[in-house]
Amino acid sequence: MNRRIAIAEPDLSRLEEEYALAAIRSTWISSTGEYLTRFEQEFADACGCPHALAVSNGTTAIHLALAALNVGPGDEVIVPSMTYIATANAVRYCGAEPVFVDVEPTTWCLDPARLEEAITPRTKGVIAVHLLGHPADMDPILEIAAIHGLWVVEDAAEATFATYKGRTVGGLGRIGTFSFFGNKVLTCGEGGAVTFQDPVLATRLRMLRGQGMDPRQRYYFPIVGFNYRLTNLAAAILCGQMERRADILRRRREIVALYEARLRDVPGIGLRTDAEWAVTSPWMFAATIDGPAGIDRDAVARRLADDGIETRPLFVPIHALPPYRAAHNARGTELPVTGRLGREGIMLPTHTLLADGDIHQVCDRLIAAVEAARPVQGRLRVA
Numbered sequence: 054m055n056r057r058i059a060i061a062e063p064d065l066s067r068l069e070e071e072y073a074l075a076a077i078r079s080t081w082i083s084s085t086g087e088y089l090t091r092f093e094q095e096f097a098d099a100c101g102c103p104h105a106l107a108v109s110n111g112t113t114a115i116h117l118a119l120a121a122l123n124v125g126p127g128d129e130v131i132v133p134s135m136t137y138i139a140t141a142n143a144v145r146y147c148g149a150e151p152v153f154v155d156v157e158p159t160t161w162c163l164d165p166a167r168l169e170e171a172i173t174p175r176t177k178g179v180i181a182v183h184l185l186g187h188p189a190d191m192d193p194i195l196e197i198a199a200i201h202g203l204w205v206v207e208d209a210a211e212a213t214f215a216t217y218k219g220r221t222v223g224g225l226g227r228i229g230t231f232s233f234f235g236n237k238v239l240t241c242g243e244g245g246a247v248t249f250q251d252p253v254l255a256t257r258l259r260m261l262r263g264q265g266m267d268p269r270q271r272y273y274f275p276i277v278g279f280n281y282r283l284t285n286l287a288a289a290i291l292c293g294q295m296e297r298r299a300d301i302l303r304r305r306r307e308i309v310a311l312y313e314a315r316l317r318d319v320p321g322i323g324l325r326t327d328a329e330w331a332v333t334s335p336w337m338f339a340a341t342i343d344g345p346a347g348i349d350r351d352a353v354a355r356r357l358a359d360d361g362i363e364t365r366p367l368f369v370p371i372h373a374l375p376p377y378r379a380a381h382n383a384r385g386t387e388l389p390v391t392g393r394l395g396r397e398g399i400m401l402p403t404h405t406l407l408a409d410g411d412i413h414q415v416c417d418r419l420i421a422a423v424e425a426a427r428p429v430q431g432r433l434r435v436a
């Protein structure tokens with residue numbers, strides 16, 4: 054019997070253990086401490102951005118960014134529907150409405166060609182999601198946004214250290230947001246960050262992160278803020294991860310390259326086409342299973358589960374989910390690429406603790422499952 058292959062596992066070493074222990078022994082376990090200062094500096098440098106603030110997770114990072122940009126009731130924010138729910142939820146936390154646009158069939162990221170038609174007098178900005186490690190095509194997105202006086206927030210939760218035309222994501226829009234959840238390229242369990250160029254935003258983001266406290270007067274709160282701080286204990290783990298990031302990225306890239314080599318030309322399996330201007334971040338590897346050819350993605354996933362291989366369906370398009378369906382239907386916009394990816398997309402195990410043999414096993418079982426699910430003479434073969 055083959056061992057179970059998990060879809061994601063954090064890669065934590067003696068270094069993260071040592072730093073976490075040092076944080077505990079120092080008694081600085083809340084939201085002040087040397088590890089926090091160090092992580093924020095190192096992460097900003099790594100993103101080529103003058104400023105980074107650590108926050109409690111990737112969802113609060115987006116909410117904080119939108120709050121700092123004064124998003125409020127009556128506003129609209131354009132987002133792709135093919136993303137994790139947090140991107141849209143953060144817009145609703147502000148009392149605003151997400152307006153969904155389709156993604157490109159190649160990169161699976163927000164399609165700049167569909168952006169302009171979604172803009173209304175209520176639109177305040179765009180959240181460009183760098184999906185599954187691939188940067189969104191930022192230049193046309195920024196250009197259209199500038200013409201209409203809109204800001205762009207980058208949701209880089211899934212794309213830490215990816216680059217767009219040689220520039221690291223997180224420093225391309227007004228604010229970049231990141232997640233350090235357990236399945237991410239860098240992790241501390243639950244954590245996140247915001248990155249930005251504009252020093253004026255620094256004070257506002259800091260205040261909003263810390264309950265609205267006045268930086269010049271402790272325990273005086275001139276605005277309503279949130280407690281979205283990260284702990285020094287979590288930052289200690291992130292400092293370890295930052296030191297080890299070259300090794301983590303190298304191994305994850307090897308795994309992604311192996312998947313691509315094995316699956317690129319398999320009939321019934323589709324892969325994203327990486328843009329020539331992108332250096333992707335090796336987050337979760339995903340493929341599509343050819344629905345029009347009659348191959349059922351969920352049947353393939355069940356077979357893999359029977360073989361002890363954990364997978365995840367790609368995101369259910371947000372515009373089809375109960376909290377967002379009615380408003381989207383009222384607009385009547387078609388999102389065909391998003392719909393197809395939602396039906397056909399599957400995420401495969403991607404983490405540094407996997408050996409090459411594990412990836413070959415996943416590919417062997419996936420190819421066999423796709424073959425078994427292929428219809429024969431117009432009928433589905435019985436699995």
Ligand SMILES: Cc1ncc(COP(=O)(O)O)c(C=O)c1O
Nearest residue numbers: 110111112137139210232233234
């Ligand atoms: C695109 C995207 N945005 C936001 C988030 C939210 O991050 P977190 O889970 O840390 O709140 C995620 C998390 O998976 C994500 O994939």
